[in-house]
Amino acid sequence: MNELILLVEDDEQIHEMVANHLKKEGYRVVSAFDGDEAIVLFSKEKVDLILLDLMLPSSNGIDIVQKIRRESLLPILIMSAKDSDVDKALGLGFGADDYIGKPFSLIEMTARINAALRRSNQYTQTQTTSNNQVNKVAVHNLIIDLDNFTVLKNRKQINLTAKEFQILSLLAAHPNHVFTKGQLFEKVWKETFYGDDNVINVHIRRLRSKIEDDPSNPIYIKTIWGIGYKMELNK
Known part of the structure; x- marks a missing residue:
């Protein structure tokens, strides 16, 4: 230490x-x-x-x-x-x-x-292969490949849009960290956030529909009411 x-x-x-x-x-x-x-x-x-x-x-x-x-x-x-x-x-x-x-x-x-x-x-790990360096984040049964922009769930690939992947990888790289909707928007869209959170809500809803077994009871992306979202991991 x-x-x-x-x-x-x-x-x-x-x-x-x-x-x-x-x-x-x-x-x-x-x-x-x-x-x-x-x-x-x-x-x-x-x-x-x-x-x-x-x-x-x-x-x-x-x-x-x-x-x-x-x-x-x-x-x-x-x-x-x-x-x-x-x-x-x-x-x-x-x-x-x-x-x-x-x-x-x-x-x-x-x-x-x-x-x-x-x-x-603990949850961001770098793995070195014989040819190149691959950055992967493992969250529960998701594996997020930051270099190849792919997501596997139970070894099956999940197809995400570019923005969905950026949101997921940002949350997963900082487990249990709470991001406001404004912070997510500015980091992913690279634009100033003026308070309209509809675009974030839509993308989170679509992302949950793809990665969650039960989107109404999510285990990956948790809502912090009145604040934003976080990727929740077991403490």
Whole structure:
């Protein structure tokens, strides 16, 4: 274990307690005490995960999540004393991967960090053949070949449109990460999202009809109501 965690927390006592614990657990830690410092460190360091307090001086946590999500899909865990469903939805809707309500136990925090890193790294695997390198993502009984643009389910090929394949591969490459409809649209269509989510809804519905045994009770692409979608994997 040698992952680098960017810890963003302005309370010095909490910051010191969390940083010391993470180091004892074998993580490397870089520290920021406000939003501006966090963005600078994110740009300079090769960070594996961000542990982020929502309430910060100079820039709040949601602003930081939005800025980082424009450049990276690395795991972001939010910490906040405002442990309401509204705050959870707000944080996850803007691209955070998980939420830890204050006060929290260090054991719970460590477990959530371990799970986020495991989900980030475990399900995208690179296989080398004698002729070339093939990138494949395995999700339950789906195999998504990112180089050949093919999808197999139970060893049978599923025919997807280009946009359906892009949506599926994006979700599968970032398991359990919640994407808003706007984020999906801008990453797949490469256009600015103005709030009309009908095109996303139609593509998700068609995609589910092809990959799900029961599209009305999906096991691959889960709806996060009021936010967006995620590819759900067993934790």
